[in-house]
Amino acid sequence: MRACARGHAQRQQVAGPDRLKYPMKRTHWEHGGGDKSLRGRDTWERISWDEALDIVASEIKISKEKYGPKSIFLMDENFNNQGGEIFRVLGLYGGYMSKYGSRSRGAWRQAMKPILGYDRKYHNQNDRLDLVKAKLILLWGSNPAWNSYPSAMNNLIRAKEAGAKIIAIDPMYTTTASVIADEYIPIRPATDTPLLLAMAYVMLKEDSPEKPMIDWDFLNRCTVGFDSEHMPEGADPKMNFKDYVLGNLDGLPKTPEWASKICGTPVDTIYRLAREVGLTKPVTALFAWNSARADKATHVCLAQMTLAAMTGNMGIPGGAFSCSCQERSTEGGPALVAPGSTGVTAIKNPIPNSERMCANEHWRAILTGKYTAGQGAKKDLDCHIIYHAHSNIVSQTANTMESIEAHRKVDFVVTHQFLLNSCAMFSDVVLPITTPWERDGMVLGGAREVMIWTQKVIDPLFEAKDDGWIALELGKRLGLDPKEVEPVSLKQQNFNMLAGAKVAKPDNSGMETLLTITAEDIKAMGVEGEPQKGRITLSELREAGSYQVPRKMDDAFYYVNNKAFREDPEKNPLKTRDGKLQIYCGELAEMVTKAGWNEGKPIAIYEPSVEGYEATFSDFEKGIKGKYPLQVCSVHVPRGAHGNVSNSLWLREAFPIPLLMNPADAEPRGLKEDDTVKVFNDHGTVVRRLHVTERVMPGVVMLGEGSWVQLNEDGYDIGGCPNVLTGTFPSGPDIESFVSIAEVAKYDKPSLPDALWPQRIIF
Amino acid sequence: MSQKGFRYDMNKCLECRACVVSCKDKNDLPVGVNFNSIEERERGKFPDVYVWFTLKMCRHCSKPACVEKCPTGAMTKDDDTGMVYVKEDVCIGCGMCAKACPYGAVQIRDDKKKAAKCDGCLELQRRGELPVCVASCTSRCLTYVDVDELKKEDGLVRAVNDDVSPNLTEPNLYYKPKKGMKA
Ligand code: SF4
Ligand code: SF4
Ligand code: SF4
Numbered sequence: 001m002r003a004c005a006r007g008h009a010q011r012q013q014v015a016g017p018d019r020l021k022y023p024m025k026r027t028h029w030e031h032g033g034g035d036k037s038l039r040g041r042d043t044w045e046r047i048s049w050d051e052a053l054d055i056v057a058s059e060i061k062i063s064k065e066k067y068g069p070k071s072i073f074l075m076d077e078n079f080n081n082q083g084g085e086i087f088r089v090l091g092l093y094g095g096y097m098s099k100y101g102s103r104s105r106g107a108w109r110q111a112m113k114p115i116l117g118y119d120r121k122y123h124n125q126n127d128r129l130d131l132v133k134a135k136l137i138l139l140w141g142s143n144p145a146w147n148s149y150p151s152a153m154n155n156l157i158r159a160k161e162a163g164a165k166i167i168a169i170d171p172m173y174t175t176t177a178s179v180i181a182d183e184y185i186p187i188r189p190a191t192d193t194p195l196l197l198a199m200a201y202v203m204l205k206e207d208s209p210e211k212p213m214i215d216w217d218f219l220n221r222c223t224v225g226f227d228s229e230h231m232p233e234g235a236d237p238k239m240n241f242k243d244y245v246l247g248n249l250d251g252l253p254k255t256p257e258w259a260s261k262i263c264g265t266p267v268d269t270i271y272r273l274a275r276e277v278g279l280t281k282p283v284t285a286l287f288a289w290n291s292a293r294a295d296k297a298t299h300v301c302l303a304q305m306t307l308a309a310m311t312g313n314m315g316i317p318g319g320a321f322s323c324s325c326q327e328r329s330t331e332g333g334p335a336l337v338a339p340g341s342t343g344v345t346a347i348k349n350p351i352p353n354s355e356r357m358c359a360n361e362h363w364r365a366i367l368t369g370k371y372t373a374g375q376g377a378k379k380d381l382d383c384h385i386i387y388h389a390h391s392n393i394v395s396q397t398a399n400t401m402e403s404i405e406a407h408r409k410v411d412f413v414v415t416h417q418f419l420l421n422s423c424a425m426f427s428d429v430v431l432p433i434t435t436p437w438e439r440d441g442m443v444l445g446g447a448r449e450v451m452i453w454t455q456k457v458i459d460p461l462f463e464a465k466d467d468g469w470i471a472l473e474l475g476k477r478l479g480l481d482p483k484e485v486e487p488v489s490l491k492q493q494n495f496n497m498l499a500g501a502k503v504a505k506p507d508n509s510g511m512e513t514l515l516t517i518t519a520e521d522i523k524a525m526g527v528e529g530e531p532q533k534g535r536i537t538l539s540e541l542r543e544a545g546s547y548q549v550p551r552k553m554d555d556a557f558y559y560v561n562n563k564a565f566r567e568d569p570e571k572n573p574l575k576t577r578d579g580k581l582q583i584y585c586g587e588l589a590e591m592v593t594k595a596g597w598n599e600g601k602p603i604a605i606y607e608p609s610v611e612g613y614e615a616t617f618s619d620f621e622k623g624i625k626g627k628y629p630l631q632v633c634s635v636h637v638p639r640g641a642h643g644n645v646s647n648s649l650w651l652r653e654a655f656p657i658p659l660l661m662n663p664a665d666a667e668p669r670g671l672k673e674d675d676t677v678k679v680f681n682d683h684g685t686v687v688r689r690l691h692v693t694e695r696v697m698p699g700v701v702m703l704g705e706g707s708w709v710q711l712n713e714d715g716y717d718i719g720g721c722p723n724v725l726t727g728t729f730p731s732g733p734d735i736e737s738f739v740s741i742a743e744v745a746k747y748d749k750p751s752l753p754d755a756l757w758p759q760r761i762i763f
Numbered sequence: 764m765s766q767k768g769f770r771y772d773m774n775k776c777l778e779c780r781a782c783v784v785s786c787k788d789k790n791d792l793p794v795g796v797n798f799n800s801i802e803e804r805e806r807g808k809f810p811d812v813y814v815w816f817t818l819k820m821c822r823h824c825s826k827p828a829c830v831e832k833c834p835t836g837a838m839t840k841d842d843d844t845g846m847v848y849v850k851e852d853v854c855i856g857c858g859m860c861a862k863a864c865p866y867g868a869v870q871i872r873d874d875k876k877k878a879a880k881c882d883g884c885l886e887l888q889r890r891g892e893l894p895v896c897v898a899s900c901t902s903r904c905l906t907y908v909d910v911d912e913l914k915k916e917d918g919l920v921r922a923v924n925d926d927v928s929p930n931l932t933e934p935n936l937y938y939k940p941k942k943g944m945k946a
Contacts, residue, residue, distance in 0.1 A: 011788060149777055173809070638779055650787045650792075651784065694808055755794045
């Protein structure tokens with residue numbers, strides 16, 4: 001396991017000159033907000049911890065008493081794994097407004113439950129060592145070389161060396177494609193469903209006993225909703241997938257010709273791809289979450305599961321259609337090593353879940369005072385405080401400009417941070433916190449085979465404090481019992497996680513204790529506990545920093561997802577409505593409709609995104625382009641992990657994040673390499689340097705995400721935050737859409753490369 | 764004198780720049796001073812594009828032009844490893860080395876008025892460790908070995924893209940060109 005560039009730049013995050021050193025207050029803030037429009041551009045004043053905590057506590061108190069606990073919107077992104085300290089404080093103090101919704105995972109998180117019976121990151125993936133058994137691997141919008149290297153790349157390289165053909169499908173000829181793909185297939189952003197539907201069409205038309213493409217046996221035994229013969233109880237037999245694809249439902253066959261017009265993949269390529277996926281056995285298709293991070297993208301989830309079922313790529317070695325992201329990139333299977341529990345029981349928010357608002361419209365809700373609470377229902381919201389404990393959602397959520405407006409509306413904004421990130425910048429009070437280097441370590445699970453234990457490296461710098469300490473201090477001021485605010489110290493929580501860590505037995509017959517811990521260890525750590533026996537010693541883990549379960553081909557941990565289900569679906573049903581894979585998913589349609597934004601559909605159909613490809617035209621049928629003729633695609637880039645380490649000058653220099661544009665789009669606009677350009681639409685304007693490249697699909701511009709928003713005197717974001725260009729287009733069950741369209745033109749003010757910007761140094 | 768060299772497999776490089784940022788960290792280099800970099804090149808037309816990445820760093824040449832042209836003896840070739848480094852206390856910042864190097868591997872630092880370049884992480888090597896860029900390469904496509912071994916291996920070249928002929932300075936960075944790349 002080797003660190004990425006971001007890891008090597010940690011020093012600039014922890015100990016750079018832009019580290020937040022002291023508690024501070026916006027100069028023109030006063031109770032009630034003062035001049036709120038100055039948020040994000042005011043000056044700062046250093047204040048004492050006492051003053052800072054007094055302000056925060058008194059604002060919370062007043063807001064709760066005057067407007068009720070729902071007036072406090074709390075975002076606590078839990079960076080510490082054991083965090084969420086402010087959830088406890090406000091939970092004990094009467095409650096807070098919270099959000100629900102899947103930001104990163106788009107439609108996948110909610111949709112896969114009714115379709116496939118589970119909600120998990122590794123979705124439907126087989127073991128990473130199973131990749132070598134695939135004959136064909138599709139990387140669908142998946143670019144691990146930029147966002148989950150190196151282990152995912154190594155797994156894929158091994159598969160390639162074992163003879164798998166790799167096809168990358170993406171709006172960009174990605175770095176992953178350039179390193180390992182045998183073929184690259186272009187597709188426009190947010191048009192995955194048409195391509196999947198057209199592939200299904202070709203298979204339906206061309207499947208024959210001589211050239212079997214469709215796994216009828218699997219469809220018949222394991223799924224419902226594919227054709228009128230196999231419908232779930234109570235469903236209208238006409239509403240089946242096959243009839244929809246063939247055009248029997250709406251008179252529109254979902255041919256490659258039809259799809260190509262939308263997704264931009266050449267017609268003959270769609271035929272070739274469909275045949276190749278249909279005729280090659282087995283196929284592994286790895287989808288990034290991005291494909292379903294678009295409004296109404298539940299259809300992507302349905303369509304890809306349907307194609308998996310049609311081709312029978314489920315429950316067999318080398319065959320899986322699945323998401324592949326984050327620490328579970330290319331890696332399926334139940335965890336083989338995992339930390340124990342912290343020993344802390346969460347405090348329930350007294351405000352019930354039914355009152356929460358969805359992340360897909362929270363900024364608009366704060367601005368309008370209304371939020372969607374189910375079908376036909378709106379609830380009132382009277383938000384006076386935004387509390388950010390670890391988050392960077394001003395930049396990282398859809399519609400940054402609306403987010404800024406929301407921040408400029410409320411009476412008080414407070415942020416815990418170690419750098420002046422986007423949330424801190426738009427706050428009234430900023431509380432300087434410790435970085436992971438200054439804390440009592442972290443115990444991290446999540447990956448299948450690895451558990452990590454980080455150590456404290458240095459004492460807290462300047463006046464930085466742990467979130468736990470802030471929670472206790474606020475609790476004191478709000479009259480809360482410290483034992484309830486922090487029932488278990490951070491150190492003890494870590495110990496509990498270590499002591500409770502389990503690892504799979506070598507024969508995979510169950511889990512056993514990972515760590516041997518002696519009485520001396522316990523004494524040295526200054527915690528309470530009992531000595532125990534395990535596989536490795538605590539000092540071995542400390543020394544190595546992580547424990548990795550040893551693996552080899554075809555070992556006891558080899559894992560094929562849904563194998564038992566495939567073999568005997570009656571005996572091993574999925575946790576879906578009738579135990580089968582739901583190609584017709586009534587439950588999903590109901591979930592979507594009930595959420596209150598749009599009407600759910602039970603089968604994979606194509607519903608364009610509000611600001612999808614079609615919206616780049618004023619007349620799509622006639623091919624007349626509109627005022628925003630380009631699609632904007634925001635992508636993860638190696639510079640930061642979202643907004644994290646975005647301040648590092650080394651990273652900014654190594655990864656400049658220009659706007660990427662094809663020469664076919666640059667030339668007619670008179671744009672050249674390294675020009676300063678503005679990318680604009682009705683939501684906002686971003687200023688960037690231009691990189692003209694053949695790697696990007698014509699009609700699409702690409703922008704790396706993670707930069708902190710920075711508005712200039714024209715109100716344009718010179719920071720390069722793609723969410724300045726996204727709008728608020730909520731859809732059910734809880735999808736936040738990151739799809740957008742724009743125009744690009746030359747900007748006549750000079751712009752410095754990101755690495756030469758002044759750093760955000762306050763004191 | 765023994766000579767070590769770097770082997771860089773262009774087929775496996777991910778342009779992840781762990782090598783670049785770890786070098787900046789280790790040497791505490793400000794923006795604008797870089798001992799190594801990854802260059803991205805492309806040819807063809809969308810969607811038939813070909814992309815390749817090239818590591819650039821000091822080649823620790825066997826006939827180093829920088830050493831030859833240095834008037835003070837500050838530019839030095841290490842006997843044990845063949846690494847070429849600057850003795851800062853002797854360097855007068857005249858820039859002759861930078862002018863002489865055909866690979867652009869030497870910079871004169873504005874702040875220090877001294878030559879600055881990759882020293883092969885010599886002090887780490889003397890402690891038995893690998894150069895930092897090698898130790899941090901996420902794809903393990905960059906390795907550090909005895910040049911005699913590299914000389915024996917087929918398919919390695921010492922000039923890619925628009926590099927000068929290796930006969931000039933006898934560089935010791937060996938490239939394994941990417942498949943399909945016009946070397
Ligand atoms: S690459 Fe340039 S600086 Fe390095 S040894 Fe050769 S001539 Fe000298
Ligand atoms: S050998 Fe050391 S100094 Fe030279 S490029 Fe690599 S990390 Fe930098
Ligand atoms: S660390 Fe290795 S893979 Fe990454 S850019 Fe450098 S040479 Fe390439």
